[in-house]
Amino acid sequence: MSTDQRDVPTTYSGKIHIAVIGGTGLDHLPHFHKAAVLNVETPWGAPSSPITVLEHPSPTTGKPIPVAFLARHGPHHELNPSEIPVRANIAALRKLGVRCIVAFSAAGSLAEEVKPRDFVVPDQVIDRTKGIRPHTFFEDGFVVHVPFADPFDKRVGDVVRKCGHSLEGEGVVLHDKGTVIVMEGPQFSTRAESNMYRSWGGTVINMSTLPEAKLAAEAEIAYQVILMSTDYDCWHDSGDVSVEMVMGHMRANALNARHFIAAVLDELSKEEHGDLVRATHLQGAREFGISTAPAGRSKQATEKMKWLFEGYFE
Numbered sequence: 585m586s587t588d589q590r591d592v593p594t595t596y597s598g599k600i601h602i603a604v605i606g607g608t609g610l611d612h613l614p615h616f617h618k619a620a621v622l623n624v625e626t627p628w629g630a631p632s633s634p635i636t637v638l639e640h641p642s643p644t645t646g647k648p649i650p651v652a653f654l655a656r657h658g659p660h661h662e663l664n665p666s667e668i669p670v671r672a673n674i675a676a677l678r679k680l681g682v683r684c685i686v687a688f689s690a691a692g693s694l695a696e697e698v699k700p701r702d703f704v705v706p707d708q709v710i711d712r713t714k715g716i717r718p719h720t721f722f723e724d725g726f727v728v729h730v731p732f733a734d735p736f737d738k739r740v741g742d743v744v745r746k747c748g749h750s751l752e753g754e755g756v757v758l759h760d761k762g763t764v765i766v767m768e769g770p771q772f773s774t775r776a777e778s779n780m781y782r783s784w785g786g787t788v789i790n791m792s793t794l795p796e797a798k799l800a801a802e803a804e805i806a807y808q809v810i811l812m813s814t815d816y817d818c819w820h821d822s823g824d825v826s827v828e829m830v831m832g833h834m835r836a837n838a839l840n841a842r843h844f845i846a847a848v849l850d851e852l853s854k855e856e857h858g859d860l861v862r863a864t865h866l867q868g869a870r871e872f873g874i875s876t877a878p879a880g881r882s883k884q885a886t887e888k889m890k891w892l893f894e895g896y897f898e
């Protein structure tokens with residue numbers, strides 16, 4: 585353990601509403617004050633990594649606003665996309681008070697106009713995971729069906745888009761919408777699959793946006809992912825995707841990615857977004873959407889639900 589880490593508190597008393605989930609090439613956020621590092625246990629196990637609490641001064645009030653940061657693949661990228669304990673990640677963040685997540689992920693481009701190093705703020709998703717990832721909180725005697733027609737939160741998405749465009753003069757290229765195909769992995773696609781996804785209207789492809797977005801929706805958390813294109817996948821004649829290619833583009837564009845996230849955190853820390861980061865527009869949706877009648881609810885599942893949704897189901 586570094587001296588730096590030894591000195592950081594392991595508890596944090598305030599509520600944290602905003603979180604960033606980082607992926608490949610973005611396993612920490614430097615240049616933020618590290619207020620705490622938390623080890624949170626959930627009924628779904630431990631999250632991918634300890635959760636770092638960063639404090640970000642609000643540009644309007646100067647007040648330090650806490651932001652939770654979680655490295656999706658673990659502190660040393662030891663979890664492949666199918667192994668990520670996504671339920672524990674989302675549950676741990678919700679328990680800390682998080683109601684607004686800005687996720688970040690590398691993605692292959694399926695469209696000529698989305699060049700490597702461009703950013704995409706998608707508005708749709710197609711699920712090509714294979715059912716091997718636990719993907720719901722609502723099971724084992726506690727059935728809830730959640731709307732998912734618009735998989736990302738439009739309000740958070742619009743804040744993210746505005747911030748991305750404000751950085752255009754600094755070399756950020758942003759595509760305001762698109763469909764992300766989420767595949768199982770860890771192998772990349774075949775050429776036939778890549779061409780099929782293009783024919784479906786896919787804009788970009790990755791392995792991590794699901795079930796993350798589905799579980800956030802279940803947990804009444806406003807969620808938007810920012811994708812950075814790191815390759816043209818294998819449909820393109822510029823060379824097949826490899827980890828070296830992904831990492832090369834990610835490293836080369838890391839500064840833009842960090843500026844983008846900092847701009848989003850600046851904006852979300854403003855008082856005018858208080859309701860948005862508390863997701864008051866989503867609040868309470870799960871409490872009354874249960875399909876299972878009280879007599880059919882298992883005690884074990886109900887306990888987990890009470891843990892996750894404090895104050896509901898009393």
Ligand SMILES: CSC[C@H]1O[C@H](OP(=O)(O)O)[C@H](O)[C@@H]1O
Nearest residue numbers: 607608665689690790791792830
């Ligand atoms: C190292 S390339 C594959 C990897 O990159 C994408 O996203 P993330 O940023 O979460 O790592 C993709 O989903 C895969 O996990």
Ligand SMILES: Nc1ncnc2[nH]cnc12
Nearest residue numbers: 690691692789790791817
């Ligand atoms: N081409 C690709 N396919 C799936 N996931 C990716 N992550 C980055 N590039 C990718």
